[in-house]
Amino acid sequence: MKxxxxxxxxxxxxxxxTLGITxxxxxxxxxxxxxxxxxxQDARTSFTQSISGVDLVVGARTGSVQLILYTVFHSGTAxxxxxxxxxxxxxxxxxxAWAVPLVLGDSHRGFPVIGTSPAYFERVRHADxxxxxxxxxxxxxxxxxxxxxxxxxxxxxxxxxxxxxDRLLIAHGSSELGPEHADKPFVVxxxxxxxxxxxxxxxxxxxxxxxxxxxxxxxxxxxxGVQIPAxxxxxxDLQPKEIxxxxxxxxxxAGVFGVQRQxxxxxxxxxxxxxxxxxxxxxxxxxxxxxxxLFALSxxxxxxxxxxxxxxxxxxxxxxxxxxxxxxxxxxxxxxxxFMLLVEGLLVTTLGVLAGCALLxxxxxxxxPLVQAHFGVLLAARPPATNEVVLxxxxxxxxxxxxxxxxxxxxxxxxxDGLTPRQ
Amino acid sequence: MSADAxxxxxxxxxxxxxxxxCLDIPALTVAAGERVFLHGPSGSGKSSLLGVLGGVALPxxxxxxxxxEVITAFGGRARDAFRADHIGFIFQxxxxxxxxxxxxxxxxxxxxxxxxxxxxxxxxxxxxRLLSALDLARELWxxxxxxxxxxxxxxxxxxxxxxxxxxxxxxxxPTSALDAPRQQSFIDLLLREAGAAGATLVFVSHDVRLAAxxxxxxxxxxxxxxxxxxxx
Numbered sequence: 252m253k254x255x256x257x258x259x260x261x262x263x264x265x266x267x268x269t270l271g272i273t274x275x276x277x278x279x280x281x282x283x284x285x286x287x288x289x290x291x292q293d294a295r296t297s298f299t300q301s302i303s304g305v306d307l308v309v310g311a312r313t314g315s316v317q318l319i320l321y322t323v324f325h326s327g328t329a330x331x332x333x334x335x336x337x338x339x340x341x342x343x344x345x346x347x348a349w350a351v352p353l354v355l356g357d358s359h360r361g362f363p364v365i366g367t368s369p370a371y372f373e374r375v376r377h378a379d380x381x382x383x384x385x386x387x388x389x390x391x392x393x394x395x396x397x398x399x400x401x402x403x404x405x406x407x408x409x410x411x412x413x414x415x416x417d418r419l420l421i422a423h424g425s426s427e428l429g430p431e432h433a434d435k436p437f438v439v440x441x442x443x444x445x446x447x448x449x450x451x452x453x454x455x456x457x458x459x460x461x462x463x464x465x466x467x468x469x470x471x472x473x474x475x476g477v478q479i480p481a482x483x484x485x486x487x488d489l490q491p492k493e494i495x496x497x498x499x500x501x502x503x504x505a506g507v508f509g510v511q512r513q514x515x516x517x518x519x520x521x522x523x524x525x526x527x528x529x530x531x532x533x534x535x536x537x538x539x540x541x542x543x544x545l546f547a548l549s550x551x552x553x554x555x556x557x558x559x560x561x562x563x564x565x566x567x568x569x570x571x572x573x574x575x576x577x578x579x580x581x582x583x584x585x586x587x588x589x590f591m592l593l594v595e596g597l598l599v600t601t602l603g604v605l606a607g608c609a610l611l612x613x614x615x616x617x618x619x620p621l622v623q624a625h626f627g628v629l630l631a632a633r634p635p636a637t638n639e640v641v642l643x644x645x646x647x648x649x650x651x652x653x654x655x656x657x658x659x660x661x662x663x664x665x666x667x668d669g670l671t672p673r674q
Numbered sequence: 675m676s677a678d679a680x681x682x683x684x685x686x687x688x689x690x691x692x693x694x695x696c697l698d699i700p701a702l703t704v705a706a707g708e709r710v711f712l713h714g715p716s717g718s719g720k721s722s723l724l725g726v727l728g729g730v731a732l733p734x735x736x737x738x739x740x741x742x743e744v745i746t747a748f749g750g751r752a753r754d755a756f757r758a759d760h761i762g763f764i765f766q767x768x769x770x771x772x773x774x775x776x777x778x779x780x781x782x783x784x785x786x787x788x789x790x791x792x793x794x795x796x797x798x799x800x801x802x803r804l805l806s807a808l809d810l811a812r813e814l815w816x817x818x819x820x821x822x823x824x825x826x827x828x829x830x831x832x833x834x835x836x837x838x839x840x841x842x843x844x845x846x847x848p849t850s851a852l853d854a855p856r857q858q859s860f861i862d863l864l865l866r867e868a869g870a871a872g873a874t875l876v877f878v879s880h881d882v883r884l885a886a887x888x889x890x891x892x893x894x895x896x897x898x899x900x901x902x903x904x905x906x
Contacts, residue, residue, distance in 0.1 A: 671846070
């Protein structure tokens with residue numbers, strides 16, 4: 252068998268050009284499959300970790316996915332608000348360590364505006380409990396004296412070219428065409444570093460500011476004949492009467508279901524508390540079809556690559572009838588001939604898969620600085636994870652099956668041809 | 675071991691999916707060390723007979739005994755092993771693996787058969803001796819076989835068939851790709867080396883003019899009762 256193995260390798264080397272082309276095809280297919288799998292995993296991870304460090308998200312009663320959509324991703328709108336008293340009651344719950352209120356619904360040139368408290372920047376984490384980091388400036392003050400301050404996400408800064416000290420206007424509603432609160436401009440006091448989370452695309456202001464810009468508004472439009480200039484707003488009570496949602500942290504995470512039950516059964520109004528991780532997972536499930544299609548496509552590419560391998564080997568078999576007949580005359584049995592073809596197929600598949608891994612690693616290394624600059628996601632060339640190893644193994648296994656076909660054909664051929672191949 | 679190298683009894687061979695038998699040989703005996711010239715036109719069943727002798731094809735009936743072993747009673751693997759150990763083949767042309775050097779081609783039987791490797795003693799030295807004896811220039815030895823001329827290739831093939839002194843040499847039209855002057859010199863080389871190795875030689879050709887130096891000349895038509903209706 253060792254002799255046959257050496258001969259198989261030398262024979263394959265003699266046909267290195269054709270086999271090399273097949274190898275490249277398999278390498279590309281393997282790299283593609285791995286890349287899709289990795290993007291799928293990373294997308295899922297970064298998606299389900301868009302918010303961390305928050306134990307419960309509380310809003311008016313609605314669907315849990317919808318609540319997460321507007322509180323975490325600032326997409327869609329809340330149908331109902333929570334009364335400030337209810338929020339305070341929840342914040343006073345002895346199990347609750349901290350609560351951050353959110354007022355949503357306005358926007359700045361298409362980017363969502365979030366009214367919240369300065370604690371937001373400390374409490375809201377992402378990925379593995381990573382805090383939001385300021386690329387420049389500081390959090391908004393959140394005091395009655397400095398109401399019109401804003402902290403913008405990295406993407407807002409990049410796309411709109413805003414810098415510290417720039418002024419920006421907030422539009423009512425989420426559409427870019429909403430009427431603007433033109434009389435009350437905000438000053439940019441902080442710019443967040445890219446985090447790869449929805450915070451990159453958000454403008455953060457204080458709760459008081461949200462109340463202030465809506466003082467002379469009612470029902471989504473400016474009150475006719477009423478105008479309260481920016482410098483007068485501090486004479487008003489800027490405590491909001493309603494908020495959209497609240498983020499809650501507990502002293503003890505183990506008690507999360509108890510607190511959730513209490514909030515869901517809150518006597519004052521219909522509230523909903525969800526565990527963000529669970530809801531994000533649920534939300535991801537709705538996207539599963541997309542990742543399945545992606546995966547199926549790249550699996551098809553792998554199959555095409557391996558079919559190419561089988562085709563190349565089958566095509567070369569005609570030219571190799573002489574070679575196989577010579578080996579037969581020297582004492583090789585159909586078994587050995589079959590083994591030879593199998594070795595060749597496995598060799599090309601294995602090298603192809605290894606080359607594919609190398610290709611992907613090189614691509615990741617080359618793209619890492621670009622991706623980090625644009626998306627704030629740190630790509631690392633890491634060794635294949637367990638599921639990737641399973642994928643690679645299944646490519647190898649499929650490659651083995653693909654080379655069974657030419658192997659079987661060579662077996663039949665060598666039995667039929669005997670010592671004198673017919674041309 | 676009996677004195678007969680080859681003994682055929684009541685052999686009937688038929689190609690798969692064909693009605694007429696292509697070989698029907700009641701009896702054939704070749705003594706050990708004998709050098710036999712077997713001739714017949716193409717289509718007379720020569721390749722089938724060689725396939726059966728080599729243990730690659732199994733006859734429908736009858737037996738083939740080589741050096742006392744009834745190879746037609748062996749299983750496939752045993753026949754393959756027997757062929758590797760005891761038979762050296764030379765074909766019409768394309769005898770060599772073109773991507774191996776001339777020298778490595780000669781050494782191939784030693785990688786398939788421990789028995790021939792043992793008998794070759796020091797295989798590389800034996801390969802060198804055979805290649806020299808067959809007049810192949812030393813500078814050609816490391817060359818890929820595919821780059822040699824047909825005549826050179828046939829001499830390499832002869833050296834490969836001879837290495838490890840197999841008891842039976844089977845040559846199937848080995849000179850048909852050579853020009854006339856080279857044909858006789860190749861046959862002389864082959865006869866000389868077969869004699870030196872004490873091997874039994876079965877030389878098959880359609881060209882009776884080459885039969886001059888053989889111990890015995892046989893026409894396949896005389897021994898094969900099926901010769902008329904057979905295909906190649």
